[in-house]
Amino acid sequence: MPHVYDHPRAALTVDCVVFGFDGGELQALLIRRGLPPFKDTWALPGGFVRVEETLDEAARRELEEENGLRNVFLEQLYTFGSVHRDPRERVVSIAYFALVKPEAVAAATDAAEAKWFPVSDLPTLAFDHAEILTTALSRLRGKLTYQPIGFELLPRKFTLTQLQRLYEAVLGHHLDKRNFRKKVLSLDLLTPLEESRQEGPHRPAQLFRFDPERSDRLKERGFLFE
Amino acid sequence: MPHVYDHPRAALTVDCVVFGFDGGELQALLIRRGLPPFKDTWALPGGFVRVEETLDEAARRELEEENGLRNVFLEQLYTFGSVHRDPRERVVSIAYFALVKPEAVAAATDAAEAKWFPVSDLPTLAFDHAEILTTALSRLRGKLTYQPIGFELLPRKFTLTQLQRLYEAVLGHHLDKRNFRKKVLSLDLLTPLEESRQEGPHRPAQLFRFDPERSDRLKERGFLFE
DNA sequence: CCAAAAGTGTTGAAACTACACCCATGG
DNA sequence: CCATGGGTGTAGTTTCAACACTTTTGG
Numbered sequence: 001m002p003h004v005y006d007h008p009r010a011a012l013t014v015d016c017v018v019f020g021f022d023g024g025e026l027q028a029l030l031i032r033r034g035l036p037p038f039k040d041t042w043a044l045p046g047g048f049v050r051v052e053e054t055l056d057e058a059a060r061r062e063l064e065e066e067n068g069l070r071n072v073f074l075e076q077l078y079t080f081g082s083v084h085r086d087p088r089e090r091v092v093s094i095a096y097f098a099l100v101k102p103e104a105v106a107a108a109t110d111a112a113e114a115k116w117f118p119v120s121d122l123p124t125l126a127f128d129h130a131e132i133l134t135t136a137l138s139r140l141r142g143k144l145t146y147q148p149i150g151f152e153l154l155p156r157k158f159t160l161t162q163l164q165r166l167y168e169a170v171l172g173h174h175l176d177k178r179n180f181r182k183k184v185l186s187l188d189l190l191t192p193l194e195e196s197r198q199e200g201p202h203r204p205a206q207l208f209r210f211d212p213e214r215s216d217r218l219k220e221r222g223f224l225f226e
Numbered sequence: 227m228p229h230v231y232d233h234p235r236a237a238l239t240v241d242c243v244v245f246g247f248d249g250g251e252l253q254a255l256l257i258r259r260g261l262p263p264f265k266d267t268w269a270l271p272g273g274f275v276r277v278e279e280t281l282d283e284a285a286r287r288e289l290e291e292e293n294g295l296r297n298v299f300l301e302q303l304y305t306f307g308s309v310h311r312d313p314r315e316r317v318v319s320i321a322y323f324a325l326v327k328p329e330a331v332a333a334a335t336d337a338a339e340a341k342w343f344p345v346s347d348l349p350t351l352a353f354d355h356a357e358i359l360t361t362a363l364s365r366l367r368g369k370l371t372y373q374p375i376g377f378e379l380l381p382r383k384f385t386l387t388q389l390q391r392l393y394e395a396v397l398g399h400h401l402d403k404r405n406f407r408k409k410v411l412s413l414d415l416l417t418p419l420e421e422s423r424q425e426g427p428h429r430p431a432q433l434f435r436f437d438p439e440r441s442d443r444l445k446e447r448g449f450l451f452e
Numbered sequence: 453c454c455a456a457a458a459g460t461g462t463t464g465a466a467a468c469t470a471c472a473c474c475c476a477t478g479g
Numbered sequence: 480c481c482a483t484g485g486g487t488g489t490a491g492t493t494t495c496a497a498c499a500c501t502t503t504t505g506g
Contacts, residue, residue, distance in 0.1 A: 003235075003237070003315065004314045004315045007237075007274060007276075008276075008277045009229075009235040009236075009237060009238065009277070010235075010238050010275065010277055011229070011233075011235060012235065012236050012238070012318060048233060049236065049307070049318075050233075050234075051234045051235070051236055051309075051316045052309060052316075053309065054307050054308055054309055055305060055307035055318070056307075076304060076305065078302060079281060079302065079305045079320050081275070081280050081281035081282075081320070082280055083277075083278060083279070083280055089229065090277045090278075092238060092275075092281070092320075094305050094307070094318075159458085160458090160459090161457075161458075176496070176497070176498085177458090177459085177460095178459090178460070178461080178497090178498085179495075179496065179497085181459080181460085182460095182461095183495095198503095198504070198505085200455095200456065200457075200504085200505075201454090201455065201456060201457090201504060201505035201506055202455075202456040202457040202458070202503070202504055202505075203456085203457060203458045203459075203502060203503035203504050204457095204458080204503075204504070205457080205458060205459090206458085206459085385485085386485090386486090387484075387485075402469075402470070402471085403485090403486085403487095404470090404471085404486090404487070404488080405468075405469070405470085407486080407487085408468095409468090424476090424477070424478085426477085426478075426483065426484070427477060427478035427479060427481090427482065427483055427484090428475095428476070428477055428478080428482080428483040428484040428485070429475060429476035429477055429483085429484065429485045429486075430476075430477070430484095430485080431484080431485055431486090432485085432486085
């Protein structure tokens with residue numbers, strides 16, 4: 001396609017902040033750069049946007065190519081356009097954040113030079129990726145408190161304790177067990193399953209799955225956690 | 227600057243959804259296009275991003291150039307990247323939303339081919355600008371309920387009734403007068419002024435101004451309106 | 453029988469909703 | 480004195496926070 005609007009142009013990239021949860025800490029997926037600039041530095045997965053694909057498509061393509069990730073929860077985060085983000089020329093980046101279920105975490109790690117890091121202990125990042133990651137984290141915290149997206153970080157079947165651990169890890173403080181369960185169950189988003197989970201010398205826990213249909217009703221008005 | 231990363235590139239624009247409030251209805255500022263594509267159609271103010279300016283700078287520059295607007299509340303909204311948004315070639319647009327105080331509304335209208343429209347009665351818009359505007363509206367509604375930004379649409383000195391009318395116009399439903407005043411005042415963001423306003427055969431109203439210092443404390447934790 | 457996590461209810465405080473009348477002013 | 484919008488308080492309900500013990504299982 002010719003350039004109808006003729007002027008110098010910024011290059012366009014997408015960068016993805018990919019969150020995962022291992023049951024203990026919130027993790028972010030990073031890739032070690034093989035090329036300059038910032039060769040050998042850890043960076044967010046991402047790459048250039050092609051002229052014939054949408055931004056969402058570019059983000060999904062990069063996640064699949066670089067990390068073998070498919071069908072993840074993906075949402076546009078913010079667009080970063082400082083003039084010298086990239087030391088070589090003007091590059092504007094549309095940042096996304098993605099939530100991946102534990103089932104997919106292993107696949108992601110197989111990818112060459114990809115690794116999960118706890119968000120509390122990140123390496124130095126290339127470009128302005130530290131800022132992007134911080135933005136993503138606060139967006140995740142915000143969304144978690146008023147939209148039902150926590151389930152995107154848990155296995156399809158999960159226990160209330162797992163869900164609570166996730167909230168605690170992301171929000172950064174303890175929650176009262178009884179109040180948490182009351183609140184979550186009152187939202188009427190979870191379907192209890194027949195099975196139960198037992199993984200140790202203690203009473204087995206009830207398993208639930210998230211019910212997206214019920215969720216649709218709530219999605220708009222939202223709810224509120226502390 | 228040469229293109230270090232060599233590949234076909236999308237053009238980059240910013241588009242601004244500019245909201246104003248006349249005391250009755252929420253208004254949006256539009257510009258009639260003088261050039262194709264969509265010549266003579268109404269569109270959001272905006273234009274191309276230059277390689278040596280940030281995205282925020284581009285948005286502010288366009289608002290000033292096209293509408294004579296300065297010092298407005300401005301926030302990045304979302305980036306729109308459908309492949310054929312612009313019929314001629316690939317153009318990705320970073321959308322912003324702006325809130326302007328009535329003092330500045332007149333200036334904006336003076337600009338050639340610029341006009342305020344009530345959001346309830348908009349003309350057909352160029353490109354995907356209708357979608358952008360809808361997105362901005364729902365963002366505005368969302369933010370109004372948990373962040374103190376309503377003041378950006380009111381004169382520096384305003385009455386509680388004006389503030390309530392604004393909330394009602396944006397949220398689209400009536401609010402209880404007594405409950406509204408209780409809630410707003412309990413947030414402790416407003417400083418009552420000595421003066422009072424009287425513009426009719428009735429008791430004059432107390433004027434307030436918004437106190438940004440007090441607001442900083444709240445900004446993070448947020449509050450909640452219905 | 454011990455250790456470990458699952459599960460469950462109540463009470464007091466705070467916030468929210470609904471609701472109706474008097475006040476100050478200009479004409 | 481009338482019309483207009485400004486201003487105020489309370490009671491019932493709902494939501495929220497704090498808090499401790501019993502249950503089920505494996506070893």
